[in-house]
Amino acid sequence: MTDKLPGRKSGGRDGDGPAETPTERLLREAMNARASLITAHDLRPADPPSRRVRRLRPVYLTAVPILALAASLAIGVLAFHGDPVAKRDVPPPAATLSTSPSPTAEPTDTPTPTPTPTPTPPPTPTDTGTPPPASQTGAPLADGTPPPSGTPSSPPTSSVATPYAFRGVKFKVPAGWRAVPVDTSSLCVLAPGAPQSAQAGTCQPYGVLLTVYTSYDEANRSGAWPNGNASLTADGWAKQPSCPAWDNPHNLGPNDALNTAVPAQTRDIVAGRPAYKSQWQVSCNSKESFTAQMWRFTQEQVYLSTAGLKPEHQAGVVSILDTLDLSGYQTPLLTPNGNDIGITFDGLGTGQQVPAKGTPVTFSVTYKNTSQTTYASVDPVLFTEPYAGSPASETEPVNAGKLERLDGDAWVSVPLSPGGGMDYAMLGKPASFPLAPGASRTVKYRMTLDAADGAGVMPVTAQATLPYDGTASLTSIGQKSVPVRVVK
DSSP, rough: OOOOOOTOOOOSSSSOOOOOOOHHHHHHHHHHHTTTOOGGGGGGGOOHHHHHHHHOOOOOOOHHHHHHHHHHHHHHHTTTOOOOOOOOOOOOOOOOSSSSSSOOSSSSSSOOOOOOOOOOOOOOOOOOOOOHHHHTTTTGGGGOOOOOSSSOSOOOOOOSOOOEEEEEEEEEETOEEEEEEEEEEEEEEEOOOOOOTTGGGGGGHHEEEEEEOOOOHHSSSSSOOTTTTGSSSSSOOOOOOEEEEEEEEOOOOOOOOEEEEOOOOEEEEEEEEEEEEEEEEESSSOOOEOOOEEEETTTEEEEEEEEEEEOGHHHHHHHHHTOOBOOTTOOOOSSSTTSSSEEESSSSOOOOOOEESSSSEEEEEEEOOOOOEEEEEEEEEEEEEEOSOOOOOSSSSSOOOEEEEEEETEEEOOOSSSSSSSSSHHHGGGOHHHHHTEEEEEEEEEEEOOOTTOSSSEEEEEEEEEEOOOSSOEEEEEEEEEEEEEEE
């Protein structure tokens, strides 16, 4: 910008207008000095306000304020050593707020590097009450397969009941209990409070022993325990008698003399099958005694047993029994061709109530050849087994009442209970029939119980046998039992 106004002489002598007065010259120089402070940097867009804008009062421009401003500017010019242009000071940096950074004064084309994210560590797992997979805990795998080598054989207990499968037999391990395989045919379910060192060899007194035989050879091998006879004898509660006292399990010493009575026998319905329970009260010496129990499924060759378990753990034992599932279990072949004939009941179901007051119950049994063998003659046999309500007898208990079989158009009487002999097995011959592979035959029965029969669970058993004349062994080629509840 020039120091002279257009069309004027600085001294006022040679222009085409009036000469410039001293006041005008001071005003012009002041305006020039002010304009020289404006640069390209000052022309950038204004920063957005960071706090409330204070409203300014309107300024009314009049001649007097303009003259006053001119005078003050003139004084300011003279104060800077007579320099005709006022000195430009560098403006102070803009104030910043401590809470957030101010935007930069000018945009820049330099890219800002993106910070590398820091990996977040995985969350620490919390105990939800659900047991972790067996592969992580070393728990026995499904179907009783032992854990891989190098993993602990005693997994931590769970706070909830855990489904478990062993050789096709399913059940739930109660909360706080733990399952430990013993061998190929047995599993031990240890109770809460059992020592951490307790394993298969110390299932007595600390747990429930589940034994499942899947073949004739397993069930009949030398030294196999438990077995069908074990539940009937006084010392059948253990393979190697000892004193399985919970607080002091030990082998028999000089001060021990086992006192075992004949076991109490009861029947019940477990997993839809008849279960036969034996219970022993055993004393080791004058101070130590314990209770032993065994449940057996005769046809399935499945056993549960305890010896010395604390009474407070009985609820856990019952829980295992209540959750037992044999529906997917294949009944072992205990005799040659022992499962060739499949048997089903119609009209008589598991747990069905049968009154003991002379009321007849009619039902039928179907025999089907599920093998590839052709049988020229199959004898159908049906009988009721002894139970808690059987009338007292000096010999083998015999249930009171009668059983009839429909032969053609006539009802024929047959023994209701087998008693102590084998006569019942010969009475199927009049109703015998041939069975080719896939063929079936249905036989109708009528059962009437007497008032002498007491309440309880009574198994009704059907057999398919080869012709029997009493001179040779009875050969069963099919069998099934249905437990019913006798009510008064």
